[in-house]
Amino acid sequence: MIRLGVPSKGRLMEQSFDWFAARGVTLSRAGSDREYAGRVEGAENVALVLLSAGEIPRELRAGRIHLGVTGIDLIREKLAGWRSHVEEVAPMGFGHADLILAVPACWSDCEDLDDFATIARDFRAAHGFRLRIATKYHRLVRAWLSAGEVADYQLVDSQGATEGTVANQTAEAIADITSSGATLRANHLKVIAAEPILRSQAVLFRSLAAGDEGEVRAFAARLGL
């Protein structure tokens, strides 16, 4: 029996269901809307496991699910050495979002990462502490800034309402996922750097720890992959 993990609510769940339906496999919630059990029609030996999208990387790594739908951003942030634990089976074409670094829009002297590095240095000298970047993507942001050789900053954890931290003066900049940029603009922030830290979308991943490769391949073939 193959265990397939899919986000348990919201647009990600609906789009995942649509993606599988377009490939001849109908996924649905069993019983009421409140129940996190699932039904699979159109494929043998597949069990649907509805999970929070954020938990899917961990379940894939542990091998408790064979296949899982989640964002590239979550896999790379949560799984150190991710290539040793999961394999990309198919990008799914939805859930597009960029992880970006944003600063106050009023900073007319900040256009790229070089500007940002200098501003961080000045800020640290003027305020006596490192410029704060609010984010929940600690590993990805730190690795990216380290590759860009930016010093004089610190990350502060923000698990929600990250765009508000600048106005609240608990951070000077933010690094977060954005799709349209509307929330950034509403909070008077702008994106710097031409390339985002990471371009993410929903991907069907295969767990390397779960095994049963033959069965998983057969199911992938059934989906036309």
Place this chain on the structure above:
Amino acid sequence: MSKPGKQAIGQQILAAFRAAGAVEVAPDILLPAETLLDLYGEDIRARAYVTQDPIRGEVMLRPDFTVPVVQMHMENGAEPARYCYLGEVFRKQDHGDTQPAQPRDNEYLQAGFELFARDADADAEVFALFHGILAPLRLQATMGDMDLLMDAVRALPLSGARRAALLHHIWRPGRFSRLLDRFSAVAAPRIFEDPGAPWTGLRSPDEMQARIARLQADRAEPPLPAESVARLQRLFAVQAPAPQALAELRQLAGEIPDIADAVERLAASLSRLAARGIDLATIRFDASHGRHTMEYYDGMTFSFATPGRADWPPVATGGRYDALTAVLGQGRSIPAVGGVIRPGLVHELGGLS
């Protein structure tokens, strides 16, 4: 790998440090995170285990000994002072996209020696001590000198602001070379359009105006002459057995007179090593060695590496870190030089006897 075996080697090294006049100290394993984070920034957060204490706030499993030893000395020590220690340090090993088959140790012993002294002989004393202890292992010793590089940067015909920026980023080679490129050309005009957005955040409009004024003043700066950059790059690239490197540096000092003092200090240090019986031809001098080490090494730096094991970290590293004591001493600075040996790696190489 046996822990008692590593411990025994650690004790052996410690005994040698004690014989060199050091007093053994035992800093805490759990350290307040704030000082370390402020010093090393996110690099240390990526490498150290940080946890939360309900009363003390963020604390860190000891990622190195230098900071607690310096703090202890600055509180109640008097120069000259020699300290030694043996204990575990803890470092996360985040390998990026692929997990290696054999992850590197995240907990290992360090045996260290720190010398606080205003004595010109201090560099040679520490290097020779490490050289002597590690001699049975036939490691490759490499030495660098951040003093030389910084003096050369200070000698560039640049404004104070540009010079300070280069010195600040000397440990970040990519950023440093981008700055050099920028200073070598006429600055392109920049237009700072008012974005019409309300002011938000802690950085003030005055801070931004000050930077814009600096950027505008910067446009009037003459570009850095190509020969200045070429000379600097030649200095940074000096890499040879110590006697030959010294000859090259003396020649360069003819073109960059401001490094002459640093070159002669290095020459004096090297002759002190020779006087202690060290064959200088076996020491590799790499001018840029210190650019890849901890940011606060600002004079001599050294490492002892295992030939043929490029995948191993150095068995021993160290150097002069006056800048660190200046930051921790809040205006008070104490010349300091020290280093650490990893007994675990010594053990893997078969021990010291």
